[in-house]
Amino acid sequence: MTTDTTTKDTAPGAPAPGTTVLDARGVTMRFGGLTAVRDVDLTVNSGEIVGLIGPNGAGKTTFFNCLTGLYIPTEGEVRYKDKVLPPKSFKVTAAGIARTFQNIRLFANMTVLENVLVGRHTRTKEGFWSAILRGPGFHRAEAASRARAMELLEFVGLDAKADHLARNLPYGEQRKLEIARALASEPGLLLLDEPTAGMNPQETRAAEELIFAIRDQGIAVLVIEHDMRFIFNLCDRVAVLVQGQKLIEGDPATVQGDERVIAAYIGEPMDNDPGAAEAAEVEAAEAAAESAAGADAATDAAPGKENDR
Numbered sequence: 001m002t003t004d005t006t007t008k009d010t011a012p013g014a015p016a017p018g019t020t021v022l023d024a025r026g027v028t029m030r031f032g033g034l035t036a037v038r039d040v041d042l043t044v045n046s047g048e049i050v051g052l053i054g055p056n057g058a059g060k061t062t063f064f065n066c067l068t069g070l071y072i073p074t075e076g077e078v079r080y081k082d083k084v085l086p087p088k089s090f091k092v093t094a095a096g097i098a099r100t101f102q103n104i105r106l107f108a109n110m111t112v113l114e115n116v117l118v119g120r121h122t123r124t125k126e127g128f129w130s131a132i133l134r135g136p137g138f139h140r141a142e143a144a145s146r147a148r149a150m151e152l153l154e155f156v157g158l159d160a161k162a163d164h165l166a167r168n169l170p171y172g173e174q175r176k177l178e179i180a181r182a183l184a185s186e187p188g189l190l191l192l193d194e195p196t197a198g199m200n201p202q203e204t205r206a207a208e209e210l211i212f213a214i215r216d217q218g219i220a221v222l223v224i225e226h227d228m229r230f231i232f233n234l235c236d237r238v239a240v241l242v243q244g245q246k247l248i249e250g251d252p253a254t255v256q257g258d259e260r261v262i263a264a265y266i267g268e269p270m271d272n273d274p275g276a277a278e279a280a281e282v283e284a285a286e287a288a289a290e291s292a293a294g295a296d297a298a299t300d301a302a303p304g305k306e307n308d309r
């Protein structure tokens with residue numbers, strides 16, 4: 001991996017360190033009778049990596065979709081750099097929030113470089129007529145875009161594969177390309193939805209290094225992930241969603257040690273547990289078998305009887 005994690009160059013869209021870039025307040029999202037997200041508050045500051053975890057169906061992706069204009073929350077408000085988010089995803093991207101998806105969404109038959117160039121469209125000022133007439137302004141803008149796209153490919157370690165088709169990249173590199181494309185819109189906040197899903201341990205470590213390098217550029221990062229070791233190692237702060245509500249938020253050590261979090265993942269015994277009668281029956285049968293075996297052993301070891309063990 002060629003990522004230089006020591007780089008301290010600030011990304012073009014990055015705000016001053018420690019500034020609150022994302023401020024979600026009382027976000028609720030209902031689908032008919034189902035409340036997928038209920039009254040969730042969350043802030044993310046520049047230069048910070050925040051993790052969002054929770055069991056399957058907890059509402060993590062729905063909450064992400066509320067932050068990117070894909071869903072308009074039923075209640076609550078999302079502010080990015082003090083401004084309420086526009087209700088369209090392309091406007092949210094233009095405002096400075098970029099994301100990757102749980103299922104990779106690349107243009108499979110485009111080259112690696114072209115995929116990143118697509119990600120730059122919100123930052124290209126050249127308009128329709130300029131593109132048609134292909135005047136000097138267009139060529140200058142195009143050259144600058146290509147240079148920046150190549151810089152980003154170098155940053156994620158894919159510059160040598162700029163001309164490869166996206167579909168020919170191994171899985172881990174496709175994920176990196178998605179990140180490069182998201183960075184092409186020069187975001188102040190990057191949302192990563194399960195960035196290590198399907199990765200091997202080596203690719204996961206490389207992804208971790210890359211996310212640290214992005215944070216070091218002053219970009220705020222919010223990441224959903226199921227890999228607990230990855231999340232607790234990576235994040236400055238972790239919020240836990242359970243059944244759409246925020247259960248706890250804190251530093252990794254606090255969250256990791258919280259019994260409610262452990263219970264939420266492992267599951268607590270339910271009232272009127274449907275399997276309880278069967279489980280009690282099995283336990284009783286096992287106990288009876290054990291005591292019978294114990295009685296046999298006692299008889300076997302009785303004085304006057306040969307014990308061949």
Ligand SMILES: Nc1ncnc2c1ncn2[C@@H]1O[C@H](COP(=O)(O)OP(=O)(O)OP(=O)(O)O)[C@@H](O)[C@H]1O
Nearest residue numbers: 031034035036054055056057058059060061062063
């Ligand atoms: N568009 C939708 N219409 C109706 N229900 C939805 C919709 N999207 C999500 N849900 C429901 O909302 C709940 C939360 O789902 P969501 O995908 O946000 O959870 P998640 O925490 O991201 O889960 P996972 O970790 O499995 O990806 C689930 O019960 C899901 O079925």
